[in-house]
Each structure stands twice: as structure tokens, then as C-alpha cells.
Amino acid sequence: MARITASVYTSHVPAIGAALDLGKNHEPYWQKVFAGYEFSKQWLRENRPDVIFLVYNDHANAFSLDIIPTFAIGTAAEFAIADEGWGPRPVPKVIGHPELASHIAQSVIQDDFDLTIVNRMDVDHGLTVPLSLMCGALDPAKDAWPCPVIPFAVNVVQYPVPSGRRCFRLGRAIRKAVASYDEPLKVQIWGTGGMSHQLQGPRAGLINAEWDNRFLDRLIAEPEQLAEVPHIDYVREAGSEGIELVMWLIARGAMNDDLPRVRHRFFHVPASNTAVGHLILENA
Amino acid sequence: MPLEKPYLDVPGTTIFDAEQSRRGYWLNQFCMSLMKAENRARFKANERAYLDEWPMSEEQKQAVLARDLNRCMRTGGNIYFLAKIGATDGKSFQQMAGSMTGMTEEEYRDMMVKGGRSIEGNRYLGEDGDAQPHRQPQGAAGRVAKGA
Numbered sequence: 001m002a003r004i005t006a007s008v009y010t011s012h013v014p015a016i017g018a019a020l021d022l023g024k025n026h027e028p029y030w031q032k033v034f035a036g037y038e039f040s041k042q043w044l045r046e047n048r049p050d051v052i053f054l055v056y057n058d059h060a061n062a063f064s065l066d067i068i069p070t071f072a073i074g075t076a077a078e079f080a081i082a083d084e085g086w087g088p089r090p091v092p093k094v095i096g097h098p099e100l101a102s103h104i105a106q107s108v109i110q111d112d113f114d115l116t117i118v119n120r121m122d123v124d125h126g127l128t129v130p131l132s133l134m135c136g137a138l139d140p141a142k143d144a145w146p147c148p149v150i151p152f153a154v155n156v157v158q159y160p161v162p163s164g165r166r167c168f169r170l171g172r173a174i175r176k177a178v179a180s181y182d183e184p185l186k187v188q189i190w191g192t193g194g195m196s197h198q199l200q201g202p203r204a205g206l207i208n209a210e211w212d213n214r215f216l217d218r219l220i221a222e223p224e225q226l227a228e229v230p231h232i233d234y235v236r237e238a239g240s241e242g243i244e245l246v247m248w249l250i251a252r253g254a255m256n257d258d259l260p261r262v263r264h265r266f267f268h269v270p271a272s273n274t275a276v277g278h279l280i281l282e283n284a
Numbered sequence: 285m286p287l288e289k290p291y292l293d294v295p296g297t298t299i300f301d302a303e304q305s306r307r308g309y310w311l312n313q314f315c316m317s318l319m320k321a322e323n324r325a326r327f328k329a330n331e332r333a334y335l336d337e338w339p340m341s342e343e344q345k346q347a348v349l350a351r352d353l354n355r356c357m358r359t360g361g362n363i364y365f366l367a368k369i370g371a372t373d374g375k376s377f378q379q380m381a382g383s384m385t386g387m388t389e390e391e392y393r394d395m396m397v398k399g400g401r402s403i404e405g406n407r408y409l410g411e412d413g414d415a416q417p418h419r420q421p422q423g424a425a426g427r428v429a430k431g432a
Contacts, residue, residue: 015378029397060315060316060362060364060365064316065313065365083319084368085318085319085367085370158301158302158362159299159300159302196400198297199363199380199381200298200381201297201298201354201357201415202295202296202416203295203401203415204296204381204385205382205392205396205401207399207400207401207402208403209399232291235299236291236408237403240294241363269396269400272378273377273378273396273400
């Protein structure tokens with residue numbers, strides 16, 4: 001049977017992708033960000049999964065205001081890199097895992113979570129920046145990501161966005177779905193976005209490092225209680241775009257009930273407008 | 285029953301809820317059209333004419349022409365959609381976000397490098413943090429406004 005071996009959490013700031021793509025990653029400003037992922041790249045090489053289930057949000061690229069799915073699972077064989085207006089990032093295309101994705105969709109929908117099934121979806125920086133941080137720079141034509149990826153997009157752009165509680169419970173349903181898949185696949189689940197940041201209005205540039213670090217502590221030790229935090233607390237304390245952090249609760253909910261092993265923890269301010277947080281948790 | 289909006293007392297912040305989304309529907313869909321290179325070229329060639337192809341309000345069109353992102357937000361824009369205008373102009377998210385504060389690009393970047401904007405005084409309307417209405421605009425624009 002398939003099983004979830006570990007979860008990875010990371011911010012997905014677009015400027016991080018741009019820094020890597022433009023070869024600025026050795027500049028002191030960016031070196032401080034990338035240094036936090038040196039261990040992680042080695043860890044991923046040593047703990048390569050068969051599939052990554054990657055929770056992220058689309059930033060008005062695959063989805064406009066025409067259709068706004070709360071939870072969208074990518075079931076296609078492959079996903080093109082989105083042109084977000086600056087041209088597509090020069091990274092390998094994303095190979096999906098249609099069989100496992102369809103199995104998870106069936107299991108989770110019958111477990112009362114109404115996913116939207118998506119067969120055509122360009123993936124934006126929300127998905128590709130975490131892959132780049134964990135894999136390093138890759139050639140778009142000659143290289144490939146280390147394994148298939150199932151994109152799972154969450155609406156955190158237009159309100160209402162899903163609650164932390166619902167995200168955590170959805171994670172549990174995904175855990176159950178993976179565990180009932182026949183092939184013995186090792187699956188990692190990644191939760192991305194955050195940490196504190198605000199991209200708009202006179203409060204743009206807000207950072208709350210204390211709140212972020214408390215979030216990391218609680219995500220490790222008491223995720224179910226953390227999942228009860230209402231939206232307004234994220235907005236007020238971590239900025240309007242800090243709401244992305246609810247997506248980390250999906251990944252955390254998919255982990256076993258036992259306390260996980262913390263393999264890596266990193267926090268840094270800033271990357272562009274944003275506080276960068278990063279965790280690697282292994283199922284004990 | 286009206287929509288519950290517990291976020292209206294957060295200073296300097298517009299939450300993109302259903303009401304804002306309705307107000308900004310065409311503004312945001314216009315922004316999405318800029319994801320195509322040929323539309324970017326047509327927009328750049330004659331901004332006013334391109335905007336007139338969309339059923340946007342005159343205030344929205346003026347806000348776009350002036351690149352006044354705060355006004356775009358007020359009239360229903362969302363930053364991820366508005367970012368397509370920034371991309372068309374060759375601006376980064378940091379430049380766009382900073383433009384909404386009144387600070388120069390350098391002032392905003394320095395604030396971020398020093399740890400970002402503090403949460404203190406910026407949780408609720410009526411406090412005295414730098415994002416509060418009575419302290420706008422900030423930075424260089426604020427000094428100009430005060431005649432300093």
C-alpha cells in the first residue's frame with residue numbers, strides 16, 4: 001500500500017524563483033534565503049519520494065474570476081508552466097500521477113470533501129518555487145523534477161476561503177486515501193505559501209516574526225488546536241496574504257497522529273515582501 | 285443576512301471578498317487579458333482605447349492609467365490580478381506593494397530588509413501604527429504632503 005512518509009512546508013515567494021532563474025541566488029540578499037534550503041536539497045536526494053502531493057494556491061493564473069474552485073486536484077498526465085505575465089519560468093514541465101490523483105479524488109470526495117477535478121491547469125510560482133527551492137536550479141529541457149507531482153490548488157485569493165479546521169480535516173482524508181492505494185508508493189505531501197506578508201494597501205510589508213514562529217511551534221506540536229485559529233487572526237496578525245498558511249494544515253493533517261520527527265526548521269526575513277518559513281517533518 | 289466582515293477594522297487593508305469581487309469583476313478580467321503578449325502590445329500602444337473595450341467604470345480606468353494601485357484596490361481590484369499590469373510595465377511585486385505605501389522603492393526595500401513593517405499599532409483601526417489612515421502617505425510622499 002502507498003504511504004505518506006514526510007511533509008515539507010515552505011513559502012513560495014515569486015521573487016525567489018526569479019532570483020534563481022536570473023542567477024542572483026549567490027547575491028548576499030538571496031544567499032540568506034537559499035542557505036536555509038541546503039540541508040533540504042540533500043535530504044530530498046536521500047529521501048526521494050515516488051510522488052509529491054503539492055498543496056499550493058493559484059495566483060490568478062490558471063483560474064480567473066470565471067471559476068473559483070475551493071479545492072482543485074490536478075489529475076492530468078502533465079502540467080505546463082504558467083506565463084504569469086513575465087513569461088513562463090524556465091523550469092521543467094510538471095509530470096503528474098493521474099492514477100493516484102484520481103484515486104485520491106474518488107476517496108476524498110466520497111469522504112465528503114467536494115474537490116474540483118482539473119485536467120488542464122498551468123501551474124504557477126506557487127507550485128514551481130517550492131520545487132526549485134527543494135531541487136535547486138534545473139534545465140527546463142534537459143532536466144526533470146525528481147518524481148511525479150500532483151498539484152492541489154486551494155482558493156485563498158477570493159473570500160470565502162476554507163477554514164483551517166476544514167483544511168486539517170481534508171489532510172486526514174488525503175492520508176486515508178493514500179493509505180488505500182494498492183501500489184507501494186512513498187508519497188510526500190508539501191504545504192506551501194506564507195508566512196506573514198501583506199502585498200497591498202498602506203499596511204503592505206507587514207511581518208510578524210513572533211506570530212510566525214509560534215505558528216511553526218504549534219504546527220509541529222498541536223496542529224489540531226492550531227487549526228481552530230479563525231481567518232481574522234491570520235489577517236490581523238500575519239497580513240492579508242498570510243492567510244495562505246491554512247494550506248500548511250492540509251499537509252500537517254495528512255501526517256500520522258504521533259508527534260513527527262523535525263528534520264529541519266528555518267525562518268528568515270525577508271524574501272521580497274515576505275517572511276520565509278520552512279519545515280521538514282517525517283512520520284515517526 | 286449581510287456577509288459577515290470581521291476584517292473591516294484592520295487598518296490599511298482591503299479584503300477581496302464577494303462584494304469587492306463583484307465591484308472589480310471587469311477590472312480584474314481586463315488584467316487577466318494582459319497574460320497574452322498580443323494584448324499587452326495593444327494595451328501599451330493605446331492604453332485608453334484598450335481600456336474602453338472593457339465595461340469598467342471611469343474611476344477604474346483612471347486608476348489603471350494613473351497606476352494608482354490603492355484606487356484599483358478600492359474599486360474592486362485584487363493584487364494578484366493587478367500584478368498583470370505590473371508585469372506589463374516590468375515591475376516586481378515588491379515595487380507594486382511598495383507603491384501603495386507612499387514610500388520610495390528604496391525606503392520600502394530598506395524597511396523589508398530591517399524586518400518588515402511592525403505589527404505594533406497596526407492590528408486595529410484607531411491605534412497609532414504607521415499603516416493607520418492618519419499617517420498616510422508614508423515615506424517620501426508623506427514628507428511632500430506635509431511640506432517637509
